[in-house]
Amino acid sequence: MPGIAVSILFCLIVSTQALFPDDPVPCKYGDGKCIANFANTLFSKRSGKEDPSLNLWQLDPLKVDKMVINQAGNSAVGIKLTFTDNMLYGIKDQRVVGVKGFGKNLTEQHELRVLAKSYSLVGPYNIQGKVLILPISGTGVSNMSMSNIKMIIRFSGQPLEKDGETYLDVTNFKLTLKPASNSYLFTNLFNGDKALGDNMNAFLNENSDAIYQETSQSTDRAFSDLFLGLVKGVFAHRPYAKLFMEEKL
Template structure:
């Protein structure tokens, strides 16, 4: 056996023997109380640097390369809003309050419910369109913040076989958001016209609830993909069964 073949074989054996870290200890299948404690531990303790032991990425701030909110012409809020190279701030302050699923059967619906005091998307934006009959356009820096929000992220698990082991991917992702308040701040609207820009920002914040209801579906779909990426990254570290203990 050549040196290269031996190293590959050794790595394969090590990978097959890999298991979920013992600190914190893995939960039993479907043990919602244990899962809540474990998830909250990783978010609260590891959000600044991530955790390579479970492929947990750095969460706060979380880089968002691109996110788009696009509302059709039939909506009172008819906009094409693109965020590029933004940061999502506040995930480290998330508290998970409910877990469903995560039993032995991967191909079931799973749900994570959590609340967050403040969740902000901050960075460059580009917008054009119409907001409640008023035209809007501009590009610059923005801050879009949800305050005291309760979110429910759900998905259907999909079994994927790799090297004879079963891994979990997420399909049919859905996010429901219920914020107490939203704030919007867009700099350099209308080519830097300060008066028009200030008036539009004031209008957006005075009418935040009506605007949020109109863009809610598009916004939730965009954020759902962000949370899906975090989840799937974590579940690529080990086969699904390695995250749990049988008894």
């Protein structure tokens, strides 16, 4: 995902030769094609590995300590859905297809466009509220999946001086997801009432497009919150100028 795209790219960009001797040197400022190719190489080669020396942990599956989708107000879907100790699958197969920004001006807007085959968030959940006309409640294990996702990550920043170096302090971070389809599975709904639970799961999937449309902004905020801390940590790890290669005159 997008925060994911940024995290892999900038944690490893200055270590390219050590990790992948056959790869090109780090990208020049603003070279979107190079940045996209570099990120996609890292997705396929590094997503399943952890390397503390590079401030990089396993990204597929990605450990999600907590995520909350809180849909309130006058929406037809009014829920509080909390995921704890979940795993997010699918990052290794995503690809960056467009890059803007990442020049020498830290305050400009940066953008990554990403395509992903699928994301699946799997693990314990708690849900309370209503879905369309039906009440829903439960605590158990869930699988919330999306397929053929178009993702856009946009953020800007401001310079942060530290130890005589300039770092990028990430601001105005926003992530949007547009899946072609999605599905839901919640075990132990309604205190384990199998008939009610089966009927609710069938109802959720029969109306999955309408449900996602109602909850898309809350879902985007939840994923943005998840990745913002990750991205800020990556940019705090190395001075901005050391993430790129200066173009020789």
